[in-house]
Structures are given as C-alpha cells and as structure tokens.
Amino acid sequence: MHGALVALTTPFTADGSVDLDALGRHVERLVADGIDGVMPCGTTGEGALLEDDEVVAVTRRVVEAAAGAVPVVAHVGRPGTAATLRLAEAALATGADAVSAVVPYYFPLPGERIVAHYEVLAGGLAGAPLLVYVIPSHALNDLGAGDFETLLRAGVAGLKDSTKSLQRHREYVAAARASERVDAAVLVGSDTLLVEARRSGGSGSVTAMGNLMPAELSALQRAADIGDWDEAERLQGLVVDARAQLGPGGTARATKRAIAAWLGDYPDHVRAPL
Numbered sequence: 001m002h003g004a005l006v007a008l009t010t011p012f013t014a015d016g017s018v019d020l021d022a023l024g025r026h027v028e029r030l031v032a033d034g035i036d037g038v039m040p041c042g043t044t045g046e047g048a049l050l051e052d053d054e055v056v057a058v059t060r061r062v063v064e065a066a067a068g069a070v071p072v073v074a075h076v077g078r079p080g081t082a083a084t085l086r087l088a089e090a091a092l093a094t095g096a097d098a099v100s101a102v103v104p105y106y107f108p109l110p111g112e113r114i115v116a117h118y119e120v121l122a123g124g125l126a127g128a129p130l131l132v133y134v135i136p137s138h139a140l141n142d143l144g145a146g147d148f149e150t151l152l153r154a155g156v157a158g159l160k161d162s163t164k165s166l167q168r169h170r171e172y173v174a175a176a177r178a179s180e181r182v183d184a185a186v187l188v189g190s191d192t193l194l195v196e197a198r199r200s201g202g203s204g205s206v207t208a209m210g211n212l213m214p215a216e217l218s219a220l221q222r223a224a225d226i227g228d229w230d231e232a233e234r235l236q237g238l239v240v241d242a243r244a245q246l247g248p249g250g251t252a253r254a255t256k257r258a259i260a261a262w263l264g265d266y267p268d269h270v271r272a273p274l
Contacts, residue, residue: 001185002203003036004217006210007044009256010058012269018054020061022266027065035214038062042075044208044251049271052087060094077102081117085124098129105139111147122155129157145171149179158185160206166196173201191239195232198224208255209239
C-alpha cells in the first residue's frame with residue numbers, strides 16, 4: 001500500500017441501487033491510467049450508507065475489475081466491533097487484498113477502547129492487512145500517534161490520515177518508525193498535503209481526486225519516490241486546482257458529477273440523505 005490510492009466513489013442507478021456495471025468500467029479506467037490501488041466503500045464511497053451486502057457486492061466487482069493489477073483495500077468500518085469484523089471477513093472472502101476500518105463512531109470512546117477495537121480486528125483477520133482510518137471530523141473519535149504505535153505493534157498494517165493536520169501526519173510517521181515496522185503504510189487523505197506528507201516520510205495517499213486524476217496522482221507519487229519535489233509540487237497544484245473546480249454538493253456528489261463529465265456513462269446520483 002504505497003503511492004496513489006483512490007477513495008473510490010459508488011455509482012447508483014436512478015432507483016438507488018448500486019450500478020455495478022458503471023463501477024467496473026470506472027475501476028478499469030483508473031487501473032489503465034496508472035492508479036496504485038483502490039479503496040471502495042469509504043467516506044467518498046458513501047460506505048456508511050451502504051448495506052453490508054452492498055459493501056460485499058461492491059468489493060467483489062472492484063476486485064474483478066482490478067483483476068489483480070492493483071491492491072483493493074475494502075473499507076468495512078462500522079460502529080460495532082463484531083459488525084466490523086464480520087464485514088471485514090466477508091470483504092476479504094471476495095478477494096480483497098486488505099481492509100480498512102474507520103475509528104468507531106457515534107459513541108464517544110476513550111483511547112483504550114479504540115485500541116481494543118482494532119486489536120480484536122487484527123487478531124480476528126488471520127494476518128490480513130488492516131488499515132486504521134482516522135477522520136475525526138466525521139467519526140467524532142480520534143486516534144493519537146501513541147495509540148497508532150501500539151496498534152502497529154499489535155499487527156495493523158498502517159493508517160489513512162484524514163485529520164487534515166500535517167503535524168499529526170508527522171507524528172504518525174514518527175510512530176511508525178518507533179514501532180520498527182518498516183512496512184507500515186502511512187497514507188494521507190488531503191490533496192493539499194500530498195507533497196509535504198511524502199517529504200515527512202509518509203508512504204502515499206488515498207484521496208477522492210484519484211477518481212478523476214489517476215495519472216497525475218500516480219506521477220506525483222513517483223516523483224516523490226525519487227525526490228523530484230519540484231515536479232511533485234507542480235502536480236499537486238494541478239490536483240488542488242482541479243478539486244477547486246468541482247463545485248458544490250459535497251465530495252461524493254461533486255466528484256460523481258465530474259466523473260460523469262469525464263467518462264460520459266457514469267451516473268451522478270448519491271444516496272439519501274445526501
């Protein structure tokens with residue numbers, strides 16, 4: 001899990017069901033254009049509004065469309081530990097390479113309960129890679145760098161950081177180094193922090209703009225790999241400018257509208273109550 005991953009959108013038909021055909025076409029195009037991985041059913045994918053069987057169906061279709069060319073990291077986070085573990089097992093059974101789970105939401109939780117949640121998941125997944133997903137603006141709860149280090153030692157594979165804080169990202173990188181997990185993924189979720197996250201030692205990104213600019217984001221990550229920061233910053237500028245042109249409606253709606261304009265056969269419906 002290195003480089004540019006896409007926080008994949010979920011297309012819906014006019015009647016509200018998942019459009020698996022449009023989903024497959026989109027993933028095939030992303031892979032052809034050089035994206036490094038896909039994460040279905042996360043925030044941009046309206047995952048909290050999907051039924052569990054829909055998450056499984058979406059993951060299965062993404063796995064089929066990716067055809068082994070890039071890793072598929074299925075987001076399976078639910079407020080409950082047991083529910084998250086069941087969905088993770090089902091997603092992995094479709095052929096997903098890894099799973100991610102958002103910090104448990106709705107009920108305020110102390111750090112030790114959040115750590116215990118992920119320890120149960122890591123212990124129950126028989127070694128399958130598990131990413132922690134931190135997005136306090138949506139989840140209410142947060143995860144500190146010290147707890148991330150604890151979880152790396154317990155077997156999690158890494159983290160998607162959507163705190164929008166460069167300082168926090170640097171703390172997560174430092175925690176990964178302290179854990180001595182050289183394989184730990186520390187992925188940023190903010191387009192404006194792509195370059196500085198890599199300068200700080202992060203391993204890549206998972207962003208909504210990957211749905212629209214897979215080639216540019218992949219090239220940015222390759223430039224960062226070789227330390228070509230001028231090129232990386234130039235590409236980040238293109239990504240940030242393009243995001244600013246998406247218009248209103250929230251990330252999922254605005255991104256789908258832009259995908260429809262790009263591909264021509266992609267529905268821009270979102271699921272209620274969005």
